[in-house]
Amino acid sequence: MEKSVLxxxxxxxxxxxxxxxxxxxxLLAKEKITFYIGFDPTADSLTVGHFLPIMAMAHMQRAGHRxxxxxxxxxxxxxxxxxxxxxxKMLTLEQxxxxxxxxxxxxxxxxxxxxxxxxLENNADWLLNLNYVEFLREVGVHFSVxxxxxxxxxxxxxxxGLTFLEFNYMIMQSYDFLVLHDKYNCCLQMGGNDQWSNILxxxxxxxxxxxxxxxxxxxxxxxxxxxxKMGKTEKGAVWLDAEKTSVFDFFQYFRNVDDAxxxxxxxxxTFMEMxxxxxxxxxEGSELNKAKEILxxxxxxxxxxxxxxxKALAAAKALFSxxxxxxxxxxxTLSTETIGEGIPLLDLLVQIGFAAxxxxxxxxxxxxxxxxxxxxxxxxxxxITSSDFIDAKLLFKKGKxxxxxxxxxx
Numbered sequence: 341m342e343k344s345v346l347x348x349x350x351x352x353x354x355x356x357x358x359x360x361x362x363x364x365x366x367l368l369a370k371e372k373i374t375f376y377i378g379f380d381p382t383a384d385s386l387t388v389g390h391f392l393p394i395m396a397m398a399h400m401q402r403a404g405h406r407x408x409x410x411x412x413x414x415x416x417x418x419x420x421x422x423x424x425x426x427x428x429k430m431l432t433l434e435q436x437x438x439x440x441x442x443x444x445x446x447x448x449x450x451x452x453x454x455x456x457x458x459x460l461e462n463n464a465d466w467l468l469n470l471n472y473v474e475f476l477r478e479v480g481v482h483f484s485v486x487x488x489x490x491x492x493x494x495x496x497x498x499x500x501g502l503t504f505l506e507f508n509y510m511i512m513q514s515y516d517f518l519v520l521h522d523k524y525n526c527c528l529q530m531g532g533n534d535q536w537s538n539i540l541x542x543x544x545x546x547x548x549x550x551x552x553x554x555x556x557x558x559x560x561x562x563x564x565x566x567x568x569k570m571g572k573t574e575k576g577a578v579w580l581d582a583e584k585t586s587v588f589d590f591f592q593y594f595r596n597v598d599d600a601x602x603x604x605x606x607x608x609x610t611f612m613e614m615x616x617x618x619x620x621x622x623x624e625g626s627e628l629n630k631a632k633e634i635l636x637x638x639x640x641x642x643x644x645x646x647x648x649x650x651k652a653l654a655a656a657k658a659l660f661s662x663x664x665x666x667x668x669x670x671x672x673t674l675s676t677e678t679i680g681e682g683i684p685l686l687d688l689l690v691q692i693g694f695a696a697x698x699x700x701x702x703x704x705x706x707x708x709x710x711x712x713x714x715x716x717x718x719x720x721x722x723x724i725t726s727s728d729f730i731d732a733k734l735l736f737k738k739g740k741x742x743x744x745x746x747x748x749x750x
Contacts, residue, residue, distance in 0.1 A: 344369040345403035349557075351614060352607040354396050356533040359543050359556040364528070367555070372404045375528035376520050378463070378513065379447075380412035381439035382419075382431065385581035386446050388571035388593075391643070392562045394450050395609055396530060401451055401458060408459045408520055409447050411440045414467025415516070418509050436464075446580055450642070459524065463516050479515050482548050483541070491537035510541045517542030521554065533558045562608070565600035580643055586670040587644050588743075591652035594636035596741050602631050610638040659743055669735070671745045679748065682723035692736065692744045704738065711737040 346368045349355050358364050377393050397407040416436045451458040520526040529539050539556035546554035562570040571578045578593050579585040606617045620631050640649040655669050672692050686698040695701035704710050705720040713735055734746040
């Protein structure tokens with residue numbers, strides 16, 4: 341019997357919770373449906389955290405289902421309180437619109453938005469011009485405040501104070517589902533496990549207001565084997581925009597994941613066949629390092645294209661084999677004016693992202709964690725001058741795995 345897309349998602353470890361498991365299994369096994377996932381543009385790029393639901397959408401589309409990628413231009417004006425102990429930073433409409441356009445451009449790399457294929461919508465189109473009293477009468481009447489207050493997305497905010505602004509978020513997201521149901525016959529909302537309460541709100545709203553079936557599926561969040569959220573480095577989030585996280589750094593992030601995380605990342609963040617992944621489960625030592633290399637290459641290929649993945653792989657191999665080819669390593673350019681009489685090393689470490697502060701940079705040097713051109717640096721007070729550069733270049737190495745090349749533009 342042929343696998344349904346739900347079988348694929350379950351086998352690969354995506355699925356966390358389902359609202360109506362038996363019905364959803366039957367539906368996805370016999371019909372081609374329209375579903376949606378929402379993405380609030382709170383930043384100017386998608387992150388590795390967003391990449392997980394995007395991969396699930398891609399699997400769904402490959403199986404013949406129609407995805408709606410919903411940009412939350414309206415909901416971002418309010419801010420999702422989920423998993424937040426403080427109110428989110430308020431963005432201007434202009435910032436949200438700009439971020440949304442960047443999300444759209446990135447989304448098109450992963451899904452086919454051609455005629456009759458995936459759909460791109462923005463909830464600003466229906467949320468920003470709502471008649472508030474009419475909205476309360478038509479939608480708000482279906483929500484119980486008592487039940488809303490028991491939702492996980494609000495519990496963490498109750499102690500510090502949940503604003504009425506944020507309290508509206510669940511109703512707004514639920515209304516999104518209703519709008520997409522009416523416009524596209526969308527019957528399934530998907531999202532991270534942290535969206536469970538919000539998704540339940542939309543499922544319940546459609547069933548109450550339309551007396552029609554609606555469903556929700558959530559994904560296990562991208563976490564390490566220790567339960568910590570993935571997608572963060574000392575430099576901050578791992579972005580899908582190469583201007584914010586270089587292709588080399590992106591590749592290295594996945595090349596350096598813990599041994600225990602390799603298999604579940606191969607299953608969820610690549611399109612490799614399960615048989616091939618399962619054949620690697622007992623790999624150890626050098627074979628496991630090969631598996632990490634495969635993971636890094638495959639994810640980088642999906643996000644940045646095969647050509648960039650090949651460059652990142654070549655740069656990593658050259659550096660780790662002791663070669664000096666740093667062509668595709670993250671590069672920071674410095675002008676003659678910037679170098680001047682010299683730049684304090686600790687300032688430079690902060691500038692290139694090797695340290696969050698001078699104090700952290702000092703500890704890095706004192707703990708023998710920094711090399712320049714393969715020579716350990718032992719003096720935190722070192723001044724980098726033009727005489728340190730070799731052919732106008734200087735390669736910094738933090739620990740064994742993080743590199744940055746300085747390039748002097750004369």
